[in-house]
Amino acid sequence: MITLSDLHKAYPTAGGPLPVLKGIDLHIDEGELVAIMGSSGSGKSTLLNVLGILDGYDTGAYELDGQLVRALSEADAARLRSRAIGFVFQSFHLLAHKDATENVALPLYYQGIGRAERMRRARQMLVDVGLADRADHMPGQLSGGQKQRVAIARALVTQPRLILADEPTGALDSTTSDEIMALLQRVNDQGMTVLIVTHEHDIAARCRRVVHLKDGRIERDERREPQGAGAAP
């Protein structure tokens, strides 16, 4: 599904380019659940943004679904994101003035799907993430865990094949984190490829594969049997 070969990226700064990704080689198969770990500043978010085509890269190659992602126009990138990728962020990024259903339905708006159909699919999605009774609530009326579930529903509503989550549990307590993690595992069980950036070892422990980043390089790529509470049955 994803193939990175010798990927480099540097941020231009006042004091010259600041290399952040320094030659990443990574292959992720369809249906994998991968945790990306590493100390702060190691380049995890940068990597995820490149994978999500939110940001470009300098050299190397990024292939998504066999298609080389390179020098796409913003509009093409948007269309590819809309079709293939769902995002989950640490700080949820729900639109405060829209209720839960409308937030979930928003990606479909940009696919040109009519309102009635959007709302129907969004409501179904909220049922799937266990928030049927919160469908009309505004984000301000939801707890952190509920917000993140709405955000996950929003990521899933377009039925993408890749979910990218940047510290999805970073703002949640451990019980809620467990619930969110369980939800992501369930999503993965349904066949979606899921990448989770995290600092938390018990989150990573529930993934079959953990990629450790250090200073812009892959330090370790471990595969193992998942363990810990709430693991997929």
Add this chain to the structure above:
Amino acid sequence: MTGWLDRLREVVESHTRHRFRTAVTAGSVAWGIFMLVLLLGAGTGLENNIRWQFRDDAINSIWIYPGMTSQPWEGQPVGRVVQFSNADIERIVEVVPEIDHISGRFYLRGEFTITAQTPAGGTRSGAFSVRSCHPGHRYIEQTMMVAGRYLSPRDLAAERKVIVIGLRVAEFLFPGRPLSGVLGEWVDLAGIQYRVVGVFEDVGGEGEMRQVYIPITTAQAAYGGGDQVHQVMFTVGDATVEEAAGIADRVRRVLARNHHFAPGDLRAVRVRNNLESFHEIQQIFVWLRIFIWLVGVGTVAAGVVGVSNIMLISVRERTAELGLRKAIGATPGQLVSMVVQEALLLTATAGYAGLVGGVAVLEAVRRLMPENEYIRDPQVDMPAVIGATVLLVVAGTLAGWFPARRAARVAPVEALRSE
């Protein structure tokens, strides 16, 4: 597909978040359009008033009055009084074929007592002013016959004692009589009996309808005028302003030759060229209209800058939201169109409110305003309203354009980081 209602919902939403701010901005646009409509209406009112002032006489008429020579010519001294005669009119008609109607006037100064017999055997008299003229006068003064006929060439040739009376004169002298019954009646004008051959109306107003007309030749004979003519007037058909000036010039030359004054002597005869005056005033109105549009467009532009500013602020505030929208699949084009539509909606709604308000106020003024000498029938004409609407749409799009470009440039990565 997402329909227009769907898009509208998305676009309205952003405005409802800052009601006060939105209201203030909308107010400035509405005010601009409101003022533009009022100014345009006032301009039209001024213009209508001037047209009203010109309503009395044919706009294509030229009026010539004798004066006093101011240049020596052919051995004649300066300060000689020029006096027109019947022969001048005949000569002018020969030399200047472009003239379609011509008349002279022999002045009968002051008001004359006109007396009619009542059916009961008594008399009824009133004082009216009398004009003596040629048949062509009817077209120059825009006299409209409501009964009988106007003066005819035969009346003049035979120096007939016939009279054409204004509607008010008829109503006064023959109260309660149908107008057709007035025809053929005899009236006494300063001791001479005249037969009524016509009754007329005149858009020039009440004063004009209190006039009576008699043949110029009859007046000259009856009141010792010889063949003297006090003024000459004529119409020039559909001549342009330049052609009319040329015609007036040629008429002046004819008179100069007949009366031996210098053709360039502007004091010897005075020319009032209605077409020229009307044209000049029209020019003034062209400028007035340009001025009004400038002021109006300026006011609207100020409103537009306001809208643009608000939209910029709104876009900046929504950086995270715009980034998120991009992350979940909005193309830059979709964001541009969203922001432009937001600005357009704000400007168009506000502008429309101003437009309706302005038209309503004008309409109220038009109905309630007493008759006055400055403004008559202030109205917004349709082209102006359409112009203002187009202006609004253009303005709204412009107001949205710069903020929209900024919105489209938002980098999702940056936007999502900012929290």
